[in-house]
Each structure stands twice: as C-alpha cells, then as structure tokens.
Amino acid sequence: MVRDIADFLYWIALGLMVVIVLLGFWVLRLKQHVGERERQLAAAREQLVRTQKLRALGEMLSGLAHAFNDVFTPILGRAQLLGGRVTDPQLKHWITIIERSAMEGAKTARRMQEFTRHRGPHRSVPLNLNTLVSESVDATRPRRGESIELVRELGQVKNVSGDPLALREALENLVNNAIEAMPDGGTLTVATSMDGGEAVVTVTDTGDGMTPEIQRKIFDPFFTTKENASGLGLSTAEAIVQRHGGQIEVESVPDKGSAFRVRLPLAGSAPRAQKLSGVPRPRAGAAARCLVVEDEANVRDMIKDVLTIGGHQVTLAVDGSDAADMFKTETFDIVITDLAMPRLDGLQLARIVKNLRPHTPVLLLTGWGVTLTVDELEEHGVDAVLAKPLRMDEIFAAVASLVPGPTKPEEKA
Ligand SMILES: Nc1ncnc2c1ncn2[C@@H]1O[C@H](COP(=O)(O)OP(=O)(O)O)[C@@H](O)[C@H]1O
Ligand SMILES: [Mg+2]
DSSP states (O other): OHHHHHHHHHHHHHHHHHHHHHHHHHHHHHHHHHHHHHHHHHHHHHHHHHHHHHHHHHHHHHHHHHHHHHHHHHHHHHHHHHHHHOOOHHHHHHHHHHHHHHHHHHHHHHHHHHTTTOOOOOOOEEEOHHHHHHHHHHHTHHHHOSSEEEEEEEOOOOOEEEOHHHHHHHHHHHHHHHHHTOTTOEEEEEEEEEETTEEEEEEEEOSOOOOHHHHHHTTSTTOOSSTTOOSOHHHHHHHHHHHTTOEEEEEEETTTEEEEEEEEEBOOSOOTHHHHSSOOOOOOOOOOEEEEEOSSHHHHHHHHHHHHHTTOEEEEESSHHHHHHHHHHSOOSEEEEESSOSSSOHHHHHHHHHHHOTTSOEEEEEOSOOOOOHHHHHHHTOOEEEESSOOHHHHHHHHHHHSOOOOOGGGOO
C-alpha cells in the first residue's frame, strides 16, 4: 500500500517535471518571439519618427523656399532691368554680381524644395541621356582640375523623358561628390548603358569611398561629412530621380571609391507635357495688352516694368478676383497670373478666363512648392507655366509665343 503511494507520487513528480521543462521551453520561445517583435516595433517606430521629421522639415522648407523666391524675383528682375540701362562697365559688373547672387539664392531655395518631393508642373520632354551626361560633366569642369582624369563610356541609350534642368542638377550633384571624394586626384568615369527596359547612368570615382554606416545616411537631407557643405546634394538628386520614376543605387568601398547608378525609365509615348512645358520658342512678338495678376507688390511691379520695356501694355490686378472683375469689362491679349493668391487663385482665374474668352492665353507663374500635374493645368486652361524667379527673356519669350503677332508672309504656310 505504501509502495503504491510512493509509486504514484513518483509518477506524479516525473510528470510534473516534464510539464515544467516543457513550460520552460515554451516560455523561452515566447520570450524570443516577444523580443523579435519588440525589435521590429522599435525599427518601425524609428522609421516613423524619421518620416515625420522629414515631412515637418519638408513643409518648413517649402514655406521658406516660397518666401525666398518672392524675395529673389524682384532682385533678379530689377538687376536685369538695370543691366540693360547702365553703360559704365564697372557698374555693369556690379549688377552682374547682384544678378548672379540672386540666381544662386533662388537655386538654393529650389534645392530646399526638391527633397520635399513636391511635384511641380515640371517640364517633361524626351531627353538624350548622353547629351545630358556630357552637359553635366562639362558644367563641373572648373572644379575638376588637372589631377582628375575623366573617362566617358557613353553607350547607345534610348531617350528618357523628363525635366532636363532637374535631371542635369541631379547628375551634377553626383559628379561633384565624385570630384570632392578625390582631393588627391583619381579617375572619374561617367557611363551610360541600357539595362532591361531602363536607361542607366553610372558615375564612378576612385576616391575616399564610404563605410556602410555612412552609406546608410547619405540620402538624408543635411547629412554631410564635409566642412562647409550643405548635405543636400544626394537628397535632392534622389528626389529628382524618384520624381522621374527612377532610382539611385550605390556601391562603395572605403579607400577604393564609389559608384552611383541612376536608373531611369524610358520615354513612353510623346508626353502631352511638351505643349505646356518650359519657355515657348520666341517669335517676333507684337505689343500685347497684358493683364498681370500678382498679390506680391514687388513682383507685380517688376513684371510690369519688364513688359513695359518690351513694348507691351500692362494692366495690374492685385489678386484673382480683382483680375476677374477687370477681365469681364476689358479685353486683353494675355493673362499673366500668379498661382497662389488669396480669394481666387491662378487656376480658378484661368478657368474663368477660358469660360469668358476661350482664346485668351493664360500664362501661370509658380513658385516651386506647387503640386500640379500637367492634366490639372490643361483642364483649367493654363497655356504655359513659368517658374519664379522669372528671367526677363523668359517672360518676353512666353508672351511672344502665346500672343499671335502679325504673322509674316513666310510664316503663313
Ligand atoms: N562619391 C562619393 N564618395 C564618397 N562619399 C560620398 C560620395 N558621394 C556622397 N558621399 C557622402 O555623402 C555625403 C552626402 O552627400 P551630399 O548629399 O551630396 O552632401 P554634401 O556633398 O554637401 O556633403 C557626403 O558628405 C559624403 O560623406
Ligand atoms: Mg554633394
């Protein structure tokens, strides 16, 4: 009887031990699982914070860029006007410096804007990648110096489609980085090729290279390992390339060098953007009756002076609804309007203009923070877009192209 009880207890104890061991295993696995999940959560949280930070930064910069643009536009415009009047070479030189500085400032504003990934109504035209690469390399020649050997390996590439200025800027940023990575000289190779359905540009240097830790951060805005550098080159380049439906890949070995590969989709069927895009071809323009709509007084007056000098008649409106009222009673050959305005914006105005008189062209002036597609612009009746800060010759060219002048006999055919 006692033995039976002892046996019984023995089996119970054994059973319990097995259960405890199994439980132990189970708890261990559970812990591993929880640990794994916690790590994933932390990573996701980090990513979210980063995204939020970038977005906040982007919005702030977008606002700043816009404000800067309105500052640089009149400086640039006035400097160009002055440049046309002044004959003293010394004064002319000073004015050129003012103009160039304003242009540089505007470019910086644009860079700030780029990585906010806002889609501007950017030009989209078929582009020969080899030409684009050559131009980008040529633009950086002064920085290259004697000690850097340039190798071009330009292959047969099909056209891509996009904004030539923006893409050139992206490529220039890559080339500049390559040059900066080779302070003691080396070889800079630019190559183009086709890979599957994509066109590829590779910028390779034999410079400093990057550690994996650095590589992880290089596309972050403001990340830099250089003194007096903006850290915006790659984030800008990436934003531009992504906006074109492409991507940038990096390979790098410390002390050996780096290769940046830009992949871009090929140009599809001819984009409709062309009609809207960029600066229209200048034609011998006639004096046009222009309605200029702009809420920023400095910019408004600048445009007026520029157009007046170009022999045009100018009527000013301080915002969209002011302009709409004028347009109902007066006839104009062209409406030149800012986009962002209180009460009635440029797009709404364009629609009113087209409803009242469908043949009156509308030229839209935008800053860079604009999120309009070509379709939206066409739908509202916008005929052309110019980005601020405006250049005098661009304004003339746009007006000349949009306002049909007295056609010369040979043009009639
Ligand atoms: N070709 C390269 N070789 C080595 N490091 C590079 C290269 N390109 C970029 N980098 C690294 O990425 C960082 C960010 O580049 P970028 O965004 O162009 O900013 P910046 O050139 O103003 O520093 C650089 O500071 C550098 O550390
Ligand atoms: Mg750079």
